[in-house]
Amino acid sequence: MNRRKFVKRAGAGAVGVAGTALAAPAIAQSMPEVKWRLTSSFPKSLDTLFGGAEHFAKAVADMSDNKFQIRTFASGEIVPGLQVVDAVQNATVECGQTAAYYYFGKDPTFVFETGLPFSINQRQYYAWLYHGGGHALLQDFYKTYNLISFTFGGTGCQMGGWFRKEINTVEDLKGLKFRVGGFAGQILTKLGVVPQQIAGGDIYPALEKGTIDACEWVGPYDDEKLGFNKVAKYYYYPGWWEGASVGSLYVNIKAWEALPAAYKRMVETAADAVTAWMVPKYDAGNPAALKRLAASGTSLKAFPRPVMEACFDATFATYDEISEKNPTFKKVYEHLKAFRADQNLWFRVAENTFDNFNFTMAAKGR
Structure with a gap:
């Protein structure tokens, strides 16, 4: 190959490479x-x-x-x-x-x-x-x-929240001033609860001063940070309103x-x-936080079955009432309800069977 032609072509290639190298910053500069x-x-x-x-x-x-x-x-x-x-x-x-x-x-x-x-x-x-x-x-x-x-x-x-007194029966919910997020409060009014919607940063002082009797937030990792265990002893589960x-x-x-x-x-x-x-x-953070809360004197309790069943019945009665008045809610609710039926059928086959067996073995120390 003629040396002059080779140098010329090589020079053109170098310009091309340089042009490509400069293209990325040029594109970045063009972004607003x-x-x-x-x-x-x-x-x-x-x-x-x-x-x-x-x-x-x-x-x-x-x-x-x-x-x-x-x-x-x-x-x-x-x-x-x-x-x-x-x-x-x-x-x-x-x-x-x-x-x-x-x-x-x-x-x-x-x-x-x-x-x-x-x-x-x-x-x-x-x-x-x-x-x-x-x-x-x-x-x-x-x-x-x-x-x-x-x-x-x-x-x-989520967890079911922090309570100053034990919840043994549905009657114990009556008159309870409970900080509970959004929709669950509407459901719980059917059982006599007085719901309070309060932003996260304002919950502790309300519970400390007795403005509310109980509160829920998320779970051990966040609840420990917010200090609820310092002003309420009983920590209930599950937060059925946020499965x-x-x-x-x-x-x-x-x-x-x-x-x-x-x-x-x-x-x-x-x-x-x-x-x-x-x-x-x-x-990753919840298990260690739950252990620390328990060590600090927190009393961990499950909602009694009759309380859960009463909440379940009140929940689905609320869905039916809203669906009669709100066609948008009804459309989305029926869509999710059909999806739920299929998902629960599938999860009962493999996921639930595996989890239950594994939890039982872990409880035996294995």
């Missing part, structure tokens, strides 16, 4: 700078719930080379913890982290994204939302509130539509990362 604010329903002290928002914001920043920045604000820093939907809907902020059932007073249909009492467990709920059609149904509902929603972590089955509990990331529709496609994908990916991260973190 976007700054969002995220308001949360949770205090900073809850490193798993509020930590999910921080985890999300960091993932988005990393994926965008810091071009897409989301500042996170704890409950009360921009709006109170129970006003996240309003803040996102009205574009006070672009997005918010919350539990959907806090807003059941706007429409009972909100409860479905957090978890329907006495319905399905955490894995089954994710299956319904992601692959069973649940998420699509809820997005149609959220459009009327100027929102788009993303699954945003969860807690697994699964799913978090929500709400995004203002106009803010969402203004995002480049690549940034939309980052939001989706980061929200999925939070969902994959949060429940395992609780599962």
Whole structure:
């Protein structure tokens, strides 16, 4: 080959390589700078719930080379913890982290994204939302509130809460001032409970002062951080109103539509990362926290069977009453109820059989 031609071609190749090397920063530079604010329903002290928002914001920043920045604000820093939907809907902020059932007073249909009492467990709920059609149904509902929603972590089955006195019969529920989240309070009124909806950071002082008689939050890992064992002795389980509990990331529709496609994908990916991260973190932290609570003098108790059955009956009576008045609720409820029947049939075959055997052997020290 002619040396002059070789050098010429090599030089052209070098320019091509250099051009390719420069292309990545050029593309990065072409991405717009976007700054969002995220308001949360949770205090900073809850490193798993509020930590999910921080985890999300960091993932988005990393994926965008810091071009897409989301500042996170704890409950009360921009709006109170129970006003996240309003803040996102009205574009006070672009997005918010919350539990959907806090807003059941706007429409009972909100409860479905957090978890329907006495319905399905955490894995089954994710299956319904992601692959069973649940998420699509809820997005149609959220459009009327100027929102788009993303699954945003969860807690697994929760505890039933902290009580100053024992709950031995259904009669013991009458007149009980109980901080209980969202929809469960409406159900429990049928049994004489006086529900109180209070944001996470405000529960301890209310229990300490006697403004409430009992409270529920999540489970041992968070409850220990909030110090409930210092002011209430009896710790009941299970939290039947949240056999699964799913978090929500709400995004203002106009803010969402203004995002480049690549940034939309980052939001989706980061929200999925939070969902994959949060429940395992609780599962890892709860056992040790429960042991510490028991060692501190906490009395661990299961709700008596008659109490559970009364709550179950009140729950399904409530579903029927709401379905008669609210066609949107009825549509989603019937969809989830059919999904629940199939899931419970399947889980009884393998999952439940394995778990029960394994738990029995562990109780024998094996």
